[in-house]
Amino acid sequence: MSRISDPGPLRVGNCSGFYGDRLSAMREMLEGGELDVLTGDYLAELTMLILARDRASDPSAGYARTFLTQLRDCLRLALDRGVRIVSNAGGVNPEGLVAAVRELGLSPRIALVRGDDLTGRAAELGLGSPLGAHAYLGAFGIARALAAGADLVVTGRVTDASLAVGPAIAHFGWARTDLDALAGATVAGHVIECGTQATGGNYAFFTEVADPLHPGFPIAEIHRDGTSVITKHPGTGGAVTVGTVTAQLVYEVGDARYAGPDVTTRLDTVSLRQAGPDRVEIAGVRGEPPPPELKVSCTSIGGHRNELTVVLTGLDVEAKAALFRRQFEASLHTVPAELVWSLARLDTADAPTQQQASALLTAVARDPDPRVAGRAFSGAAVELALGSYPGFFATTPPGNAHPYGVFTAGSVPQAAPAHEVVLPDGSAEAIGPPPLTRPLAPLTGPGPAPAPGGSPVRRLPLGTLAGARSGDKGGDANVGVWVRDEAAYPWLSALLTEETVRELLPETRGLPLRITRLPGILAVNIVVEGLLGLGVAYQGRFDPQAKGLGEWLRSRLVPIPEALLEGAL
Incomplete structure (x- = not known):
């Protein structure tokens, strides 16, 4: 046997x-x-x-x-x-x-x-x-x-x-x-x-x-x-x-x-x-x-994608970024169907190293035509090498466009x-289908717990008490947040309202949020719809699978009752 x-x-x-x-x-x-x-x-x-x-x-x-x-x-x-x-x-x-x-x-x-x-x-x-x-x-x-x-x-x-x-x-x-x-x-x-x-x-x-x-x-x-x-x-x-x-x-x-x-x-x-x-x-x-219904994974080639990141060092970062952007867009003979800019202010004042004095300006192009997102896009960047802002250089040389993927979730009986x-x-x-099915109805659990009172608070990172793990489901991101002490759960439940989540994670503004409370495991789950665009292969943001989203949330300062901090610091 x-x-x-x-x-x-x-x-x-x-x-x-x-x-x-x-x-x-x-x-x-x-x-x-x-x-x-x-x-x-x-x-x-x-x-x-x-x-x-x-x-x-x-x-x-x-x-x-x-x-x-x-x-x-x-x-x-x-x-x-x-x-x-x-x-x-x-x-x-x-x-x-x-x-x-x-x-x-x-x-x-x-x-x-x-x-x-x-x-x-x-x-x-x-x-x-x-x-x-x-x-x-x-x-x-x-x-x-x-x-x-x-x-x-x-x-x-x-x-x-x-x-x-x-x-x-x-x-x-x-x-x-x-x-x-x-x-x-x-x-x-x-x-x-x-x-x-x-x-x-x-x-x-x-x-x-x-x-x-x-x-x-x-x-x-x-x-x-x-x-x-x-x-x-x-x-x-x-x-x-x-x-x-x-x-x-x-x-x-x-x-x-x-x-x-x-x-x-x-x-x-x-x-x-x-x-x-x-x-x-x-x-x-x-x-x-x-x-x-069964979920269906649908994958497609959405077009062609290219990316360029230039480094802005020292003084006048915002003005340097504005100059390069105006020059670059004026140099494009054909504007890509999508052209997205982002400026990461990683620089610090009076920095002890050049890297710490530098910010990153990124341009992402997407277009059905590989020539528009490829040679035309890269060529415009190369032409500016000696005629743009002081200290101009790129993290990597401009390259060719590559196909990018799109994920959509479908359903079938x-x-x-x-x-x-x-x-x-x-x-x-x-293998036959299940004989009994039931339409899926949302279940987000109880509402926020009443905010605990009567104790002084300190502004500290959320991660002082809470753990988190985040990831992707198509274009949506989820962040599961939990505490390990049952006494801290009413505080977490009261804290993570839609208003507070949008304040702590400004990138969620304008996007639908779904918040589910799971008191049995001392957790709150947050789904941000559309944060990842059309899925991981689309690379719609800096962290395309939202793997670090939870750690960003844990780093944000929130009011924590001092009564909950004993042994946590």
Whole structure:
């Protein structure tokens, strides 16, 4: 009997949070301790665009080649140890990855989950004419593959959490109606999907992590009722604490209803508890029927982009910037469809180094015509080299324009994709849509708590008490903010109103905000719609994936009651 049919807890590890993650992680996880299943998440919105472009130029490409490299090293080890591997490394060409794995030999039992690719049907489904259109499939195809004895399951675009939920369905025999269990496993999958972000990586309070040099990858011990424990292999770096798990839990989410293809997970029901060293229990998660639509990732080439940054040193920075801008725009024979300027005042007065005396002026051009964003744009900059402001120089020489990508999120009915699993014996089985769905309704939790009073306050950085993690969802940015002391939560809840967020983050002015309070995990989640333009590949701002947005927010000064500061300074 295979280990995955064991009725005890299921140990699911993760060895990749993105395409390019630590190459040695698969071996580290297989050799580091006991596992039942090892997952690898290689896909993101930008990755889907990269892989779609790869396949457009080479029909045999379009999958994560680093995963294949890892399998060359570790497939024999995984088979010997009886560890199943589940990965979305198939990208936009999962069939191509399966063929490449077969060439490695060793005769693993391989299953393929397909049906996410809607590119050929995009127009009929109302998705336009994108370069790629891929539905986020659920976990039941993965579960069927494992139940049929697969050693390796290769998928295309499934939800990140499905990589862990599918093995749990197969292990415990959950049905579509086991919504609470599915929701609990979804939370566990969401926590481990980004690798070491759950074990102290990119953590707001990183100075408190005893061994931050080489964080171990996370493991979810999933139980029959959907509860789980997040941990890592003994002796590995990093840490697993309520804080590190909370940080990942609020990463790239919307409101309290976390929608997926198999279940809508109620994030406002999550309970976290430190259950031992490097062990955090997740319990109490409730699930609701999934929405009637599936999310679709649509990627396209939006045009061509070029960028120039010039350095302004010393005195009269604003006047120098204005002069260069007037000269540059006057020199353009054809003005690009988009020309965006930004001035970063990084300079300080009476600076001890030239770098500290310098500001950066950046011009970004976008245009459908590569000549307009390329040669014409660069030529205008070169011509000004000896005739502009004093101290003129650029960070890099002007170059050619490059294509830029655009991400848009679409939706299709649950039954639209031909969700199918090709089993190890070569037979194919259809995976039907969920029998019960429910339209998604916003759930932002309670309103702001009453502002605490009666204590003097000090103006200090928000991060004195609060952690944060931020990221991207298409053109939207999210910032999850939390505190670790229950006594501080009413203060945080009262502080982070729409008015205060706009004051602390001026770039959000004029953009829609959605603020969700999650008192169960002492967190407030903020979604800024449209902050990132048309997605990461569009590079609409200095930090195109909003990775540092949370740390900017933590650095802003806010009034903190002195009663909450004991032990924090």
